[in-house]
Amino acid sequence: MIPWKEVAIVGGYGRMGRFFARVLSRDGFHVTICGRRLERARRVARRLGVSYGEVDSSVRGADLVIVSVPIDATYDVCMSVAKEMERGSTIVEIASVKTGIADRLRSDLPRHVRFVSAHPLFGPTVRGLRGRNVVIIKGGDEEATRRLRLYLESKGASVSLLTVDEHDRAMATVQVLHHYALLSFSYVLQNELRRRPKLADLLTESLRLTLRSVKRVLDNLDAVLEIQERNPYAGEARREFVKAIAGSLEQG
């Protein structure tokens, strides 16, 4: 079941973009990657065995456009590429924060495109969609939402439908709190390692496992910091964390 045929991925040479290019082309979609850096798109496209092109021509020829760019650029890029898209084609943005992006796009995008806001709850290092969680934001185009959901579920992903606010509240825990706890730990650990370099020979296996989590966060630091800044419940999540552990300190 292929709900779309011609897919353009804006930012398709980025890490998440490459993930979708791989998965979708393996699945029989014709994928074109594009973005501001044509030479980079060319190199990545050759490696992945997909097409590449200028942004405008790529999205003009597509019935599905995936916008996979930094959170801060998502609104503007969507507004700009939508103008070039054909009537009835679908645009999907996948930013990790939805307030100020999905809600504004829903009202601001031209009516000739079908808009869906989604958030894949995994990074680009996973192999495929099986067993992965994906959020689709309620209130997007009904037909495009139905198709996207069926496609994802047919690949074994688990789809949750949430409002913009429900999404950002949930991600304040799942992403903001999680990243903040790991980064805080990493910060104190790195300070200790600088003061006492011998510590590096004294890592437990359990700490090595946690450092793999820390590395994932650091590998993705730009996005992590954008989430910390833009999720409207981020400050609250960080404060709750500090309060909880400061409280435990007083008791113990």
Added chain:
Amino acid sequence: MIPWKEVAIVGGYGRMGRFFARVLSRDGFHVTICGRRLERARRVARRLGVSYGEVDSSVRGADLVIVSVPIDATYDVCMSVAKEMERGSTIVEIASVKTGIADRLRSDLPRHVRFVSAHPLFGPTVRGLRGRNVVIIKGGDEEATRRLRLYLESKGASVSLLTVDEHDRAMATVQVLHHYALLSFSYVLQNELRRRPKLADLLTESLRLTLRSVKRVLDNLDAVLEIQERNPYAGEARREFVKAIAGSLEQG
């Protein structure tokens, strides 16, 4: 190279005890496990293909005794089994905190046994010694220390020699801080999951990886709490962590 022949593991039916029973018997040592619970020793011994016995008779027949019991019991068990041990035989304790244990044992144990304090920096779920870090505390019996170190290094482990104080300072970071950060995060996450059970469907892959680290800590909670209580630098490590993240909160 087998530096000892007859090994008795006190607490050998516990998780770390079973790890050493497996590794050492696979390596050609004759292993006897013992402890206060004879029936449990019998069952575990049968499963592992090793011997079992009463504590006193087992340690009497051994040229190496490994004491693998909870931190709080380590000093007393060592003192009590040493009395039964043969002249020139070796006793090794593996507690995760050394202040108040290794230092006291070094002065209090009868002179007819050779004492070594070690700390394997891994849990019982690892497969073998290759690539693992082990601390040996300075100031133990020289000959037994040399033998233990050679044996561990011949198995591919990496051995660090530290004083009691160096060990506990290092473990305040590697264990206390690490466990405290994970438990604090887990505490706030579990609260959120109780308030909003839907969150369980919204875990990212990166959070799932971190939850594996959390699970390791929770699987080993008794030992983790003993370390939090008994490591003399634990309070300082927890305070540094809270201060660091509370500071970052004010700035951000």
